[in-house]
Amino acid sequence: MNLRSSWVAEIGQTREDTRLTQVGVTTMTNPVQVRSGILPGSYEGLHRMAGFWTFGSAAMSATVSEGRAVIQGEISQGAYPVTMPTSTVVTLAPGNAQYNRIDLIVLRIYDGLYDSSTTNSAKVEVIQGAAEQNPKVPLVPARCLPLYEVLVPAGASAGNGGIPWNTALKDLRTPVVSLGGILPVEGPVLPGAYPGQYQDAGGALQRWDGGAWVSYPQALGGILPSSASATPASYIGQYRDSTNGKLQRWDGSAWVPVVQGPYLVDNTDYGDTTSTTWTSTLLGRATNPLTLSFVAPPSRTIAVSFGARMKSNSADHYAFMALKLTRDTTVVGDLDDEYATIAASPHLVSASTTRRFTGLLAGQTYTFTAFFRIIANTTNLKAGFDNTFIKVDPLP
Structure with missing residues (x-):
């Protein structure tokens, strides 16, 4: 198997082995140890991590792609860098006749200084799980980096279709990068x-x-x-x-x-009044009064526009529309002829007014209510209003 590691073999390490496997310090977990994981990277930069990618290549066999990795031993053992410059194939045992099992495809370091192995080496191998009614993932030995879980169905073998690789593999690979590098998160x-x-x-x-x-x-x-x-x-x-x-x-x-609004309300029903004092009710309308609530912006300042198509049935009489501003039951801006929208015409004419309000309490809810009247109604004329609207724009 063309899987290479440095600082494992007692003799025979080549310069090529050293060049292929030296990856430098990787993602730290504490002042001494690093994470075990796969070095990220892919051909043409299409994927975060292509190293040791695994796919089914035969009924009971999988191909493990080339890659580089680091496997951390115990705190006194250091980290083992490994490189596999070409892909390799692993074969799994046939399935149990009755129950499923879970196997692991792993990178494993054998080091005679710390285990009972007789040859110091790095291997890609399969750790076989137990076939059970509820199969469990097998325990991972020391100096071992899991790559994939493989669910081996009961009865799976080369003669009956083998392992359904498209659904059997669970990717366990996690990346590591050099110290100070930005880690691409894959997995947990x-x-x-x-x-x-x-x-x-x-x-x-x-x-x-x-x-x-x-x-x-x-x-x-x-x-x-x-x-x-x-x-x-x-x-x-x-x-x-x-x-x-x-x-x-x-x-x-x-x-x-951040900026509430803009706020708009309108009423397209025609309504009229003979009242010479302010009223919020127009005769002939299904909905009264015309109101608009808004939230005062952080600037505490708004611009309000209001108007209608208005008439007074006479050029000598004036139709008025004005707004009252309240916060809860408190009147903040009362009705005022000076700020009213006014029209004097026996025909409907479009009229509107824009006014600025400042000093509001940021975040508080305010309400505009439209009021109407006619001046002076000496002949019992009516002031008519159609397409009435109120629009509030928060100002910076």
Whole structure:
């Protein structure tokens, strides 16, 4: 088998062995030991990790692809770098007549200094599990790196179709990188070794803060992209780009829009009034009054526009529309002729007004209510209103 390792054979290590297997320090787990794992990389950069990729190549045999790996021994044994420059084939024993079993395909180091082996070597081999009604994964020996689990069905053999490789293999490979490198996460997410270590977790760059992996945008105070919108928030005041394209802020319990609104309400029913005092009810309308609630933005400032198609049945009489602003039961902006929308025409004309409000309480809910009247109604004329609307725009 063309699987090479350095610092195992007592004699006969070649320069080629040394060149192929020296990978340097890999992902640390503590000041002395490193993770066991596969070095990432693939042909043409198409995949994170192609080393030791395994696929079924015959009824009871699998091909294990070329690759490089590091296998950590006990703390006093050091790490064993291995390289397999060409693929190899492993064959599994036929299945039990009654029960399924789980086998492991592994990289294994035999070192006579620490075990009973008579030859110091590195091997790709199969560890056979026990056939049981509920089969378990076999125990992994020391200096052994699992690559794949293989579910061997009861009765599987070369003569009856063998192992269904498309569903039988479970990938156990995990990557390792040089010290300070960004680890591409495959398989289980393991704790970091030191604050400031980085890993790429499925497209999100993360930093180990000493107790948890923190996504890169969170650590910097940047804006989480919409692709990571499911990532939990880390602190009050964090921002994210939501999936609906609106910037949101974490308030401690929920993601809320950074800028609320704009807000709009309208009523397309025609209604009229003969009242010379302010009224919020128009005769002939199915729905009264016309109201619009909004949340005051952090700037505490909004612009409100309102208007209608209006008439007064006479050029000598005026139709008025104005807004009252309230917060709960408190009147914040009362009705005022100076800020009203006014029209004097026997025909419907379009009229609107925009007004700025400032000094609001950020985060509080306010309500605009539309009021109407006619001045002066000496001949009992009516002021008519159609297509009435209120629109609130938060200002920066």
